[in-house]
Amino acid sequence: MKRTVSIMMQPPGAVTRIASYASLIGIIPLFATLTIEPEMLNKFPLFKDRISLSGILLVRRSVGKETDFFAHWLVASAYSVFSQRLLDKDEFFSGYGIRSHSKYQSDHQYCVTSYGKQFKVTYQLGESDGNTNWRGPIWMTINFLLIESLQRFFLFYGDQFQVE
Known part of the structure; x- marks a missing residue:
């Protein structure tokens, strides 16, 4: 910090x-943390592009057939x-x-x-x-x-x- x-x-x-x-x-x-389901990212592709441009980390997690993403700033x-x-x-x-x-x-x-x-x-x-x-x-x-x-x-x- x-x-x-x-x-x-x-x-x-x-x-x-x-x-x-x-x-x-x-x-x-x-x-500023958020768990995002893949359907939301697919529904709003520009949102995903903006995340990558902003410096927010988008971490993917897969458990079995389920996949979700976690957006946060902490490197x-x-x-x-x-x-x-x-x-x-x-x-x-x-x-x-x-x-x-x-x-x-x-x-x-x-x-x-x-x-x-x-x-x-x-x-x-x-x-x-x-x-x-x-x-x-x-x-x-x-x-x-x-x-x-x-x-x-x-x-x-x-x-x-x-x-x-």
Whole structure:
């Protein structure tokens, strides 16, 4: 899982700064998973072409006479990095769910100076410093979507899909 990259918009002619920090936003593409029956792909051939152009992985599975496809964004080479960081208690994993920002940010604040002002992305506990929804607490809805996605991976891949 890569660190999230955000672009700070500046007036025309000014330097655009790139902010890179660990955020849950990086796993959102994982939520886009879909099991597709062959009849649907045959019925909509342009859809199949669009899938191949978009970078979505289309995995075929045959069990007996039945065949279906699973569409998702997570490439195998990124999976180990994704699972290691997501399940690391010093990064995203907590006893209450997955954090919205990596705990790594608590000791490694991201700072950028623009037009003489300093801006920070900090990690804050859920009950401190006012509205901290973007800086560390657990988002139940995102955790639910993550669990649903992992379940769809397991339903398609079976015991081959493991979260360590």
